[in-house]
Amino acid sequence: MTTLSFCRSIAATLLVALLFFTIADAAPPEFTSTPRNRIFFWKVTTTNMAPDGVMRPVILVNEKYPGPKIEVNRGDFITVVVENALDFPTTFHWHGLTMRDDPWYDGVPGQNQCPIPPGTNFTYAFGTDDVVGTHWWHAHFDNQYIDGLVGSLIIRDTPEKDPFLGAYDEERTILISDWYHNPTGPLLQTYLSPQSSGMEPIPNNGLINGKHTFDCSKVQAGLTCTGGERTVFHFLPNQRYRLRIINSSAAAAFLFSIDEHQLQVIEADGTDLNPLLVDSLPINAGQRYSVIVTTNQEIKNYWMRAEMGVECLPDIKGTNLDPIVLAEVRYQGAGAVAPTSVGRFVPDPKAKETQVNPAFAAACQDLDLFQLHPLRSEPILEPITNSILLRISFKRDESEVMRGYLNGITFTGGNPWVPTIVQNLNASHEYEVSQHVMKLEKRDSIVQIIFDNSRGGEHPFHLHGHVFQVVGQGHGVYEEGKSVLNTINPLRRDTATVPKNGYTVIRFKADNPGVWALHCHIEWHVTTGLVMQFIELPDELRAMKIPAHVAKLCETGPPNDFKMHSGFTPPAAGKKPHKK
Structure with a gap:
């Protein structure tokens, strides 16, 4: 190939990439019978802006808050090329997607990927065969989504399968x-x-x-x-x-x-x-x-x-x-x-008290x-092979800081640069108690989780890698055989509220190899340890092998002076990015 033809080829590639970026970012995609690779180019930066009129530093994708919408069709392949122009690491989670066959792109540092180092690029690439509907993406590193790293992720069903296609204009x-x-x-x-x-x-x-x-x-x-x-x-x-x-x-x-x-x-x-x-x-x-x-x-x-x-x-x-x-x-x-x-609600002006x-x-x-019952009915998952009672509590640690606990364990996250998915490559690896690892080793086992929140405020719990059945929810303490369960076509979702002074019961099938987080989605509670992780089908996960470019993220280690759970503090004027 001549130099001129090579340059033309590069220019054409960039033009196609820009076209993909423009189409994917600007308008809903028309449904095509052949799935397409929808490519998104993201640059993560910081700036000052005032969403409600009050100026403050914000972390942005492509200079937008909320960030760019991802809008694709079922079966499309999503490729997101992330340029981390920050001076600290980041990761992204695709909330609601099960990441089947792609667990290393789920975006949880210390569990299924290493952070994206400052000043580098990383490409997420995953399919959408098994999921449709309304979802969202957000940073899953050091509380960054509170500072602006969020956006919507919409996956449209095929016209012949969309039951509500003619129900709205x-x-x-x-x-x-x-x-x-x-x-x-x-x-x-x-x-x-x-x-x-x-x-x-x-x-x-x-x-x-x-x-x-x-x-x-x-x-x-x-x-x-x-x-x-x-x-x-x-x-x-x-x-x-x-x-x-x-x-x-x-x-x-x-x-x-x-x-x-x-x-x-x-x-x-x-x-x-x-x-x-x-x-x-x-x-x-x-x-x-x-x-x-x-x-x-x-x-x-x-x-x-x-x-x-x-x-x-x-x-x-x-x-x-x-x-x-x-x-x-x-x-x-x-x-x-x-x-x-x-x-x-209209307040009574004659009322003596507010x-x-x-x-x-x-x-x-x-x-x-x-x-709430799914339009496509499915029977309740049974028989139960793993029943897990998770007691939610808060108490002060040895430093007198109030932390969240599941069954007396507060999650500290381990080392983000040595994630659980890498540790799993060694079948005999022994995990730290503070990693709160639970293995699910039998394929198609039915897992039931009973959240006992009988002494605390409400918590929205999210399970990565799965859509679960919500089979029970109520106040007080759950009693096996006495508490009423929703056994007929139970609701299926991925984030369910555990009510104040109450309980929630969920079930899912262990059929998706990966390392999957279970955590309260009050982001502050994630920081204080209300998290655990499942290693699902660890032998099958080892056999899948981690892609080389994903494993390479772990080689850099943390930037100088980096400290977990320190949050986003705008860099001082003239400060240079961290360097190894």
């Missing part, structure tokens, strides 16, 4: 989140100290699709505030809209609603459901739902509400948090005037388990 993706005016570095410094008594940081605000307003008279001293703006959704009258709702919070659960409109729930965490009509939708950290909203009301503008579950947060008295997060729904023809609609919005408590628990 358009769709919107809605990413809701709590938001902090300080980066995680200083927040963690306080949280991981005896003085916090384990009370996680209180959000300063909430966001809908990366926007909201803030009262500048309440801003923390030293921060710049311009007031911000709300997200606006433009709807046509008499149309049906599918809303894909994702809670990307660090801690907060929400009760989602649109004034004077009902929501028809059709999906939970990628599982299509028998439609259920509700007035409001509780959604906890890590969970996703799809609802259909019909715009058949009077032509005017309405508030979309995400009411934060303050009943499941530490006491917010004395903070600057307004727990009611709003966006505008504008009917065509109604103009741009602010909505005047009211929610379901009334508590009941939505704040309703947000802290899942929809009624016995009302």
Whole structure:
């Protein structure tokens, strides 16, 4: 090949890559009968921005918050080329994807991959054959998703298999989140100290699709505030809209609603459901739902509400948090005037005491388990071969720091540069107690997990590598043979709330070789150890072999001066990146 033809070839390749990047980032892909490789190019950087009008440092992908949407069809292959332009490591997790046959791309440092070093590239590449629906991606390293590294991940079913294809006219993706005016570095410094008594940081605000307003008279001293703006959704009258709702919070659960409109729930965490009509939708950290909203009301503008579950947060008295997060729904023809609609709760002006919005408590628990049934019915998984009771607790460690425990073990993460998936290559390796490893060695065994939370606040638990059945949920202590189970076509999802002073029971089949995390999705609780990991089918996992470019990540080791659980602290002006 001549030099000129070689250069033309490179130019053509870059043009195709840019075309893929533009198509994949900008518009939903048309369904094609032949699966395609959807390629995304990401550059991870930091900058200052003000999602709610308060300026702060944020970590971004391609200069966006929320980050770029990944939108593909079932069967497509996803390739994400990550350029880590930060001066600290990172990883990415694809929340809701089972990563079948690709466990080393699940993105959990210390478990199934090593971190991506600063100043380097890494390529994630995985299939979508066994999963559809509404999902999301986020950083899974050192609390970085709290600082901005989140985005939506939508996988559309084939037209012949999509049961709701004709049930709506358009769709919107809605990413809701709590938001902090300080980066995680200083927040963690306080949280991981005896003085916090384990009370996680209180959000300063909430966001809908990366926007909201803030009262500048309440801003923390030293921060710049311009007031911000709300997200606006433009709807046509008499149309049906599918809303894909994702809670990307660090801690907060929400009760989602649109004034004077009902929501028809059709999906939970990628599982299509028998439609259920509700007035409001509780959604906890890590969970996703799809609802259909019909715009058949009077032509005017309405508030979309995400009411934060303050009943499941530490006491917010004395903070600057307004727990009611709003966006505008504008009917065509109604103009741009602010909505005047009211929610379901209107305080009584004659009341002598301040009334508590009941939505704040309703947000802290899942929809009624016995009302949610998958559209595609599956029998309850049985017989149970592994029944695991996990007791959730918090207590102070030897440094008087409050930590989270599962069965008396607090997870410390081990060494992120010597992950469990590498340790598993040695069949006789003995794991540290603090790694909280549990092996599942028999293929197709039915695993039941009973979360005992009879003495604590609510926790949304997420299992990597699986969609599980939620067969039980209630208050008090679970009693075998007495507590009512959802045995007929139980709900299937990947993130379920363990209620305050209660229990949740889930089941899954051990048929996916890998190292899979099980953790509370309150990100602060991950930091304090409310995590464990399954090594599933370890012999089969060893035989799969780790790809060379994945294993190579582990060769660099941590940057100089790196310390786990230190969070994001913006680099000082003129500071150079870490070097080995």
